[in-house]
Amino acid sequence: MENPSEKTPAWWESLPSWLLTQTAHHAHRLVGDGFSSVGARGYHYRLLATLEESGPASQAALGRRSGIHLSDMVATINELADGKLVERAPDPSDRRRNVISLTAAGKRQLRRLEKRLAECQDELLAPLSPEERQGLTELLSRLLDHHNRRTGTPEER
Amino acid sequence: MENPSEKTPAWWESLPSWLLTQTAHHAHRLVGDGFSSVGARGYHYRLLATLEESGPASQAALGRRSGIHLSDMVATINELADGKLVERAPDPSDRRRNVISLTAAGKRQLRRLEKRLAECQDELLAPLSPEERQGLTELLSRLLDHHNRRTGTPEER
DNA sequence: AATGAATCATTAGTGCTTCCAACGATTCGT
DNA sequence: ACGAATCGTTGGAAGCACTAATGATTCATT
Numbered sequence: 001m002e003n004p005s006e007k008t009p010a011w012w013e014s015l016p017s018w019l020l021t022q023t024a025h026h027a028h029r030l031v032g033d034g035f036s037s038v039g040a041r042g043y044h045y046r047l048l049a050t051l052e053e054s055g056p057a058s059q060a061a062l063g064r065r066s067g068i069h070l071s072d073m074v075a076t077i078n079e080l081a082d083g084k085l086v087e088r089a090p091d092p093s094d095r096r097r098n099v100i101s102l103t104a105a106g107k108r109q110l111r112r113l114e115k116r117l118a119e120c121q122d123e124l125l126a127p128l129s130p131e132e133r134q135g136l137t138e139l140l141s142r143l144l145d146h147h148n149r150r151t152g153t154p155e156e157r
Numbered sequence: 158m159e160n161p162s163e164k165t166p167a168w169w170e171s172l173p174s175w176l177l178t179q180t181a182h183h184a185h186r187l188v189g190d191g192f193s194s195v196g197a198r199g200y201h202y203r204l205l206a207t208l209e210e211s212g213p214a215s216q217a218a219l220g221r222r223s224g225i226h227l228s229d230m231v232a233t234i235n236e237l238a239d240g241k242l243v244e245r246a247p248d249p250s251d252r253r254r255n256v257i258s259l260t261a262a263g264k265r266q267l268r269r270l271e272k273r274l275a276e277c278q279d280e281l282l283a284p285l286s287p288e289e290r291q292g293l294t295e296l297l298s299r300l301l302d303h304h305n306r307r308t309g310t311p312e313e314r
Numbered sequence: 315a316a317t318g319a320a321t322c323a324t325t326a327g328t329g330c331t332t333c334c335a336a337c338g339a340t341t342c343g344t
Numbered sequence: 345a346c347g348a349a350t351c352g353t354t355g356g357a358a359g360c361a362c363t364a365a366t367g368a369t370t371c372a373t374t
Contacts, residue, residue: 017278026300065167070323071363094370096370121173124177125173128300136293140180142285182361199330226331251341251350
C-alpha cells in the first residue's frame with residue numbers, strides 16, 4: 001500500500017481489524033528497518049535475546065522458548081553463526097543435539113538491537129501520551145492473551 | 158508461532174510493537190478465515206468494496222483508491238472475473254485502459270463478506286467492553302494517522 | 315535387552331501480503 | 345512530433361509462519 005494518494009475514504013478503514021493490521025504494518029516496518037540497519041532481522045533478535053536469558057541450549061529448546069519454528073531455526077542459526085554471533089557445537093551427552101551459545105560479539109549485537117528496538121517503540125507511539133501508551137499496551141495485552149488462549153498455546157501435551 | 162508451549166516469559170513480549178504485530182496476526186487470521194469461508198481473500202473484499210463505492214473504473218484508479226498495488230490488481234481482478242463477480246472491458250476512450258465493473262453476483266458476494274467482517278470484529282474484540290473497544294479504536298486511529306502522514310500518503314503529485 | 319515411539323536437526327517447499335523492476339502499448343504535454 | 349507519463353502485465357523479491365519428509369539418535373515399555 002504505497003500509494004493511497006487519491007482520496008481514500010474507504011469505510012472499512014475504521015474497522016478495528018483494519019486499524020490493527022495497518023498499524024502493525026507500520027510497527028513491523030519500523031522495527032524491521034531498525035534491525036536491518038545493523039544487518040539483522042526479527043528472528044535474529046528473538047534468538048539472541050532468548051539465548052541470553054536461557055543460556056546455551058539445543059535448537060529445539062530455543063525454538064520452543066523463542067516461538068521460532070524448528071525449521072526456521074536452522075537458517076537463523078546459520079546466519080548468526082556466519083557472523084560469529086553464535087556458536088553451534090555438538091552436545092556430547094546427546095548426539096542428536098547441537099548446543100547453541102552466544103558469543104561476545106553476539107552479546108554486543110544484542111545490545112545494539114535492543115537499543116534500536118527501544119527507539120522504535122518511541123517512534124511507534126510518538127503521538128500518544130504516557131497514559132495513553134499504557135492504556136493501549138494494556139488493551140492489546142488483554143486481546144493477545146485472549147486469542148493466544150484460544151489458538152496459540154493449546155496447553156498441549 | 159504455533160508452539161510457545163514451554164514457559165515463554167520472553168521480556169520482549171510486552172513491547173508495544175510485539176503486542177501490536179501479534180494481535181494483528183490474530184486479527185488477520187480471523188478475517189482471513191472469515192473471507193476464505195466464502196472463497197475470498199482480503200484483496201477481493203477491498204476491490205469489491207472499492208468498486209461499489211467508486212463505481213466502474215480503470216485498474217490503475219482502483220488500485221490507487223483501494224491501496225492495492227498495480228501489479229497485484231491483475232491477479233485479483235483475474236480471480237474475481239473468473240467467478241463472474243467483476244467484469245473487465247476495454248475502455249473505448251483510452252485504449253490503454255480496462256474498465257472494471259461490479260456484477261450482481263459480485264454485489265452479493267460483497268454483502269456476504271461484509272457480514273463475515275462484522276462477525277470478525279466482534280470475535281476480535283470479544284474480551285473488551287464497549288468503552289474499551291472505542292478507546293482502542295481511537296488510539297489505533299491516531300497512531301495510524303500519524304504514521305500514514307509520515308510514510309504512507311506522501312501527499313505526492 | 316529389544317522394539318517401537320519420540321525427539322532432534324535438516325531440507326525443501328507452501329502461503330500470504332507487500333513491494334520493485336521491467337516490458338510493450340498507448341496517450342499526453344509541449 | 346517528440347519525449348514523458350500512464351496503463352496493464354509479468355516475474356521476482358522479502359519477511360514470517362507453517363507443513364512434510366528424512367535420517368540419526370535417544371527414550372520408554374514390555
